[in-house]
Amino acid sequence: MQFREHTLDNGLEIVAECNDQAYSTAVGFFVKTGARDESDAIAGVSHFLEHMAFKGTTTRSADDVNREFDAMGADYNAFTAEEGTVYYAAVLPECQDRAVALLADILRPTLPPHDFDSEKQVILEEIFMHEDHPPFGAEEKCRATHFGSHPLARTILGTVESITDLTVDAMRAYLDRRYRPGNVALVGTGRIDFDALVSTASRCCASWVPLEAGRPAAAADSKAHFVAIQKETATQQYAVRMSDGPSAIDPDRYAAALLAMALGDDGGSRLYWELVDTGLAEHAALGHVDYEDAGLYVVHLSCDPDQTADNLQRVLDVVRQAESGGITEEELDQAKNKLSSRVVLSAERPLNRLSAVGTEWVVRGEYLSVRDVLDALAAVTPDHVARLLAKFPLSQGTTVTIGPLAELAPPK
Amino acid sequence: MAETTYSHSLANGLVLVAEPMAWLESAAFALMVPAGCVYDPAERSGLASFTCEMALRGAGPRDSRRFIGDLDNLGVHWNDSVSEAHTTFRGATLADNLPDALAIFADVVRRPHLPADQLEAGRQVMLQELRAVEDEPAQKVMIELRRRHYPRPWGRPPQGELDALEAIALDDVSGHFNQGFRPNGAVLAVAGRFDWARLRATVEALHGDWKPGAEPSIGEEPWARRHEHLPYDANQTQIGVSYPSVPYRHPDYFPAWGAVGVLSGGMSARLFTEVRERRGLCYSVYATYHYLRDRAGVFCYAGTNPERAQETLDVLLAELNRLARGVEAHELDRLKARIKSLLIMQQESSSARSAAIARDWYHLHRVRSLDELGGLVEGLTCESINAYLAEHPPGRFTVVTLGPRELEVPVAVP
Numbered sequence: 004m005q006f007r008e009h010t011l012d013n014g015l016e017i018v019a020e021c022n023d024q025a026y027s028t029a030v031g032f033f034v035k036t037g038a039r040d041e042s043d044a045i046a047g048v049s050h051f052l053e054h055m056a057f058k059g060t061t062t063r064s065a066d067d068v069n070r071e072f073d074a075m076g077a078d079y080n081a082f083t084a085e086e087g088t089v090y091y092a093a094v095l096p097e098c099q100d101r102a103v104a105l106l107a108d109i110l111r112p113t114l115p116p117h118d119f120d121s122e123k124q125v126i127l128e129e130i131f132m133h134e135d136h137p138p139f140g141a142e143e144k145c146r147a148t149h150f151g152s153h154p155l156a157r158t159i160l161g162t163v164e165s166i167t168d169l170t171v172d173a174m175r176a177y178l179d180r181r182y183r184p185g186n187v188a189l190v191g192t193g194r195i196d197f198d199a200l201v202s203t204a205s206r207c208c209a210s211w212v213p214l215e216a217g218r219p220a221a222a223a224d225s226k227a228h229f230v231a232i233q234k235e236t237a238t239q240q241y242a243v244r245m246s247d248g249p250s251a252i253d254p255d256r257y258a259a260a261l262l263a264m265a266l267g268d269d270g271g272s273r274l275y276w277e278l279v280d281t282g283l284a285e286h287a288a289l290g291h292v293d294y295e296d297a298g299l300y301v302v303h304l305s306c307d308p309d310q311t312a313d314n315l316q317r318v319l320d321v322v323r324q325a326e327s328g329g330i331t332e333e334e335l336d337q338a339k340n341k342l343s344s345r346v347v348l349s350a351e352r353p354l355n356r357l358s359a360v361g362t363e364w365v366v367r368g369e370y371l372s373v374r375d376v377l378d379a380l381a382a383v384t385p386d387h388v389a390r391l392l393a394k395f396p397l398s399q400g401t402t403v404t405i406g407p408l409a410e411l412a413p414p415k
Numbered sequence: 416m417a418e419t420t421y422s423h424s425l426a427n428g429l430v431l432v433a434e435p436m437a438w439l440e441s442a443a444f445a446l447m448v449p450a451g452c453v454y455d456p457a458e459r460s461g462l463a464s465f466t467c468e469m470a471l472r473g474a475g476p477r478d479s480r481r482f483i484g485d486l487d488n489l490g491v492h493w494n495d496s497v498s499e500a501h502t503t504f505r506g507a508t509l510a511d512n513l514p515d516a517l518a519i520f521a522d523v524v525r526r527p528h529l530p531a532d533q534l535e536a537g538r539q540v541m542l543q544e545l546r547a548v549e550d551e552p553a554q555k556v557m558i559e560l561r562r563r564h565y566p567r568p569w570g571r572p573p574q575g576e577l578d579a580l581e582a583i584a585l586d587d588v589s590g591h592f593n594q595g596f597r598p599n600g601a602v603l604a605v606a607g608r609f610d611w612a613r614l615r616a617t618v619e620a621l622h623g624d625w626k627p628g629a630e631p632s633i634g635e636e637p638w639a640r641r642h643e644h645l646p647y648d649a650n651q652t653q654i655g656v657s658y659p660s661v662p663y664r665h666p667d668y669f670p671a672w673g674a675v676g677v678l679s680g681g682m683s684a685r686l687f688t689e690v691r692e693r694r695g696l697c698y699s700v701y702a703t704y705h706y707l708r709d710r711a712g713v714f715c716y717a718g719t720n721p722e723r724a725q726e727t728l729d730v731l732l733a734e735l736n737r738l739a740r741g742v743e744a745h746e747l748d749r750l751k752a753r754i755k756s757l758l759i760m761q762q763e764s765s766s767a768r769s770a771a772i773a774r775d776w777y778h779l780h781r782v783r784s785l786d787e788l789g790g791l792v793e794g795l796t797c798e799s800i801n802a803y804l805a806e807h808p809p810g811r812f813t814v815v816t817l818g819p820r821e822l823e824v825p826v827a828v829p
Contacts, residue, residue, distance in 0.1 A: 024438060027760050057682070065692060066683065073681035073749040076756030095756055124695035131650035131720055132698050137550045236648045238549035271483040280479065282539020285547045305547065337487045344490025348441050348507055352763045 006370045007197040013213045015184035017204050018364050019191035020356060020372075028099045028193045029353040030200070031091030032106055033361045035188075036181040038085045039154035039294075040218060047161015048169060048177050050083040051126050055174065056090065056109040057081070058118040065118060068109055075101050078354065083159055086294055087365060093354040096194040100203050103189070107207035110182055119171050127167070130160050137305060138241035138405055139234055145243040145403035151224035155297055184208065186216035190361035193353025223247070223297060225401070229413035232405040239285060240308040240406030242315060246322075248291050248298035248395050251366045256293050258383045258391045263291040263300060264338040265330045266321065266397075271337065273321050278304075284314050289322075295366060300397055308407045315402065316414040322397035329389040343377050420772065420782040421611050423618070427627045428599030431618045432776045434606045436765055442607030443507035443765035445773040446520055450595025451500040452573040453633055458582065461541060461575015464497045465583050466591045468537045469529045471495060475522030479533075482519065491516045497573040499707055500777075502595065507766045510608035514617045517603075521621040524596050534585050542581075545574050552653045553699070553718055556817040559645060560655035561705070564712045564813045566635045597628035604773035607765030641813045644821040652724035652818030656715040656731060658809045662706040663778040670803035673795045675704045675713050676750040677742040678734065683749060685734050690717060696727045708778060713809070721820050728822050732812070739808030741801035754792045758785050 008018045037049050058065045072079045072092065079092035079102075090109065092102045134140055143158040150156035161169075189204050191197070225247055249255040267274045267289020278287035284306035292299050306314050349355040350373045363371050371379075404411055422432040452463040472479045486493060486506075493506035493516075504520050548555055562570040603618060647653070660675075661667045679686045679702035690700045697719035705712055715735070719727045761767050762785065775782045783791070814824050 026762050027756070066688070069681070069683035069688070069692070070745075070749065073683040074752055076752035076754070078756065078760070093756075093760065095759060121693075121695035125691060125698055128651070128696075128719055129698040132553075132718055135552055135649045135651050137547075238546050239543075271487050276480070279540070280536065282536040282543060285540075285543035306543065307546065337484060340490050341487045344509060345492060347490075347509060348492060351439055351441060351765075352760075 013184040016188045019195045021195045025193035028096045029093040029357040030191045033188045033365045034088040035186045038157040038159045046165035053081045053083045056112045060108045103203045141243045141403045141405040149245040149401035153224045183214045183216045184211040192356040228401045230403045231411040237406045240311040242304040242404040244302035244402045246300045246400035248300045250298045251293035257379045259291040261338040265334040319414040441765045442510045442513040443769040445505045445604045445769045447501040447503045447602045449600035450502040453568045460579040464573045470527035472533045473528040475526045556653035556655040560815040563638045564657045566637045598625040599627040602776045604769045606768035645817045647817045651718045652721045654717045655815040657712045657813045660711040662711045670800045673800045677746045678702045735809040
C-alpha cells in the first residue's frame with residue numbers, strides 16, 4: 004500500500020492509494036462544489052449538472068457515454084452532496100486509462116438544450132419521489148431551520164420552482180465557475196498504475212484553465228427550534244433532530260463518531276435498547292456527519308403517531324443522561340470494536356476506499372491510511388467523550404416532525 | 416482466482432460449504448435454515464419473521480444484551496432476513512473471530528430463549544415494520560406485485576398481515592421454530608480467510624448433535640387477479656409489471672438472465688435508455704430477476720407522476736414486447752464485460768461470495784466457481800438468447816399500479 008500524489012501545472016491534484024494486491028481499480032473526480040455553493044436562483048444546479056455530465060460532450064453523445072462505461076464493465080455513477088460532487092468508476096486494472104479519460108471528458112459536458120429539458124423532467128420526478136419517501140422532506144426542513152443563514156441550510160435537489168426555472172446558461176456559468184482544475188481532485192484506489200494515472204490526466208485535463216473557484220467561510224447560525232408538520236396521508240410519524248457537532252477538520256470527530264455509535268447506532272446502542280428493542284419505535288438512530296466548517300449529530304425517529312411525544316422525550320432523556328454521566332468505558336470499547344471492524348471490512352473494496360481517501364483529501368488535504376484511522380479511534384477515552392459532550396451539548400437542537408398528527412408538543 | 420470450494424455434509428443433513436479467499440483479512444458466513452415465510456399458516460402470516468425476531472432476543476448463555484454486545488465486540492457486521500424458503504443469518508468479521516461468531520449463531524438457531532416476557536415487544540417491532548411499508552410506495556408496489564405473480568404462498572411477503580401478527584402466540588413461535596430451525600435443509604456457507612480442517616471441526620462440534628426434523632408440505636393455489644390498481648395518495652404513480660421466467664437451476668437460465676441484462680443492467684440498457692434517457696419519464700426504472708427453487712419471474716418497476724404514468728407503462732410494455740424480437744451483439748458484449756468485472760470484483764468481498772455460494776448450494780447442490788460462471792457467461796450468444804426469447808417471449812404479465820389514478824392495461828396483454 005503506497006500513497007502517491009502529483010499536481011498538474013493547472014492545479015489539478017492527483018492522489019492515489021496504490022494497492023498491488025487489489026483485483027480492481029477505482030478512480031474518481033472529486034469536485035469541490037455542491038448545494039452550499041448555490042444561490043436561491045440556481046438551487047439544485049450542482050445535482051442537475053451532475054446528471055447532465057452524462058448527457059454528452061464534444062466527442063461523445065449521451066448514448067456513447069453510457070455505452071462506453073458499460074463496455075468496460077465499469078461499476079460507475081456520480082453523486083452530489085452539500086460540499087462535493089463525485090464522479091467515479093470501479094473497473095478492472097486494464098481499463099484504468101479508458102475510465103479516467105471518459106470521466107475527464109464528461110466533466111466538460113456540452114449541455115445540449117433538448118437533453119437539458121428532458122433531464123429536467125427526470126430531476127422533477129426525483130424531487131416528487133423524494134417527497135413521497137419518508138421522512139417526506141423533514142430532513143431538508145430540519146437542515147434549513149437548524150442552519151438558518153449558513154449555506155449548509157441549502158437542499159441538494161433544489162425545489163420544483165428553482166429546477167423549472169433553471170436555464171442552460173445559468174448551468175453553464177456555474178459549470179464554468181466551479182469545475183476549475185484547482186477545485187477538482189482526481190483520486191485513485193486499488194490496483195492503480197500511478198504513473199499512467201498522471202499521464203492520462205495530463206493528456207485529458209491539461210487544457211483545463213485554472214481560475215480561483217473558492218468558497219467563502221460562513222458563520223454558524225444555529226438555533227433550537229421545534230416544528231411539527233402535518234401530513235395526513237402518512238401512516239407513521241417521523242422526526243429528524245439536528246444538533247451541532249465537531250466539523251470535518253476538528254480532531255474530535257473520531258470521538259463524535261464513537262459517541263454517536265454508543266448512543267444511537269441502529270443496533271446495540273442506548274437508543275436501540277430504549278426505543279427499538281422495546282418496539283416503541285420502528286427506527287431510532289443517531290449519527291454524526293461533518294462538513295468543512297460545521298458538524299451535525301442527526302437523530303432519525305419513526306414510530307406510531309401516538310407514541311411520538313413520549314418517544315421524543317425518551318430521546319431527549321437519553322442524550323441528557325449522556326451529557327451528565329458520559330458513556331462507560333465498556334460502551335466506548337464496544338463502539339471502537341464495532342467501528343474499527345467496519346473500517347477494515349469496508350477497506351477490502353477499492354470503491355469503498357475511494358470515498359474515504361477522496362473525502363479526506365478534498366476536505367482536509369491529508370491522507371490517512373486504514374491504520375491511521377484505527378489508531379485515531381483507539382486513542383479516544385471516556386474523558387475525551389465527556390469533554391466533547393460539554394463542548395457540543397446534544398440536548399440543544401432543532402427537531403422537525405412530520406406525520407398524521409395535527410399538533411405535537413415539544414419534549415421538556 | 417479461487418480454485419477450490421470445500422463442502423462437507425454433516426450426518427444430520429446440515430451442509431457446510433466454504434470457499435477460501437486467502438488474500439482477505441475477513442471471513443463471512445451465511446447460515447440458512449429452512450424456516451421461510453411460505454411455511455406460515457395462512458392465519459399466522461408473518462410468523463417466520465416474528466420467530467426470527469424472537470430468536471435474536473437471547474440464545475444459549477446470552478441474554479439479548481450480551482448477544483449484541485458480544486457480536487459488537489467481535490466486530491461482526493451481521494443481519495438477518497426472512498425469504499420465501501429460508502431464515503438467513505449473515506455476518507462478516509475479521510478472520511480470527513469467525514469461530515466465535517459461528518458459535519453465537521449456532522446458539523441462535525439451536526438454543527434461542529424465545530422469551531415470553533419479550534413477546535409483546537417483539538410483536539410491536541413486527542407491527543412497526545408492517546406500518547412502515549405503508550409509507551414506502553415503491554416498496555409496497557413490488558410487494559403487491561410479487562404476491563400476485565407467484566401462486567400462493569410463494570408470493571407472500573415476510574412482513575405478514577396485521578390481524579395475523581396480532582394473533583400470534585408464543586406457542587406459534589416455538590412451533591415454527593421447532594419445525595423450521597433444523598439441520599436437514601440448512602446450509603452454512605463461509606467465504607474468506609479460514610483453515611478448512613479447523614472450520615470443519617468447529618462446525619461439527621457446534622452442529623453435529625443437532626437433531627433433524629420433518630419437512631412440511633406446502634399446498635399451492637394460484638392468485639386470481641393479474642391486473643390490479645391500488646389507490647394511494649401521493650405525488651407519483653408506482654408501476655409494477657412482472658412475467659414468468661425460469662429458475663436458476665433450469666438449463667435455459669443463462670439465456671433468460673442474459674435477456675434481462677440487456678433490458679436492465681448498466682445505464683446503456685434498454686429500459687434506462689428508452690424510459691429515462693430518451694423520454695425523461697421517470698427517475699427510477701429497472702427490471703430484476705427473481706427466482707425460487709422451482710419458479711421465477713422478471714419484476715419491472717417504474718415510478719412517475721400520474722400525468723405521465725400511462726405513457727410510462729406503455730413504453731415499458733413496448734420494451735418488453737420488443738425484447739421478444741431479440742437482442743443485438745453490441746448489447747451482449749457490454750453485458751459480458753459487466754459480468755466479467757462483477758465476477759472478478761466479487762473476490763474483493765467475502766460477504767458477496769458467501770451469499771453466492773449459499774445460493775448455489777440451495778439451488779444446485781453444488782457451487783459454481785467464478786471460473787465456471789465466467790465460462791457460462793462467455794458462452795452466451797445472441798443466437799442462444801434469441802432462441803430462448805422466441806420460445807418464451809415476455810408475456811402473461813402481472814400488472815400492479817399504486818397511485819391516485821388507475822391506468823389502462825392494453826388489451827394485448829392477456
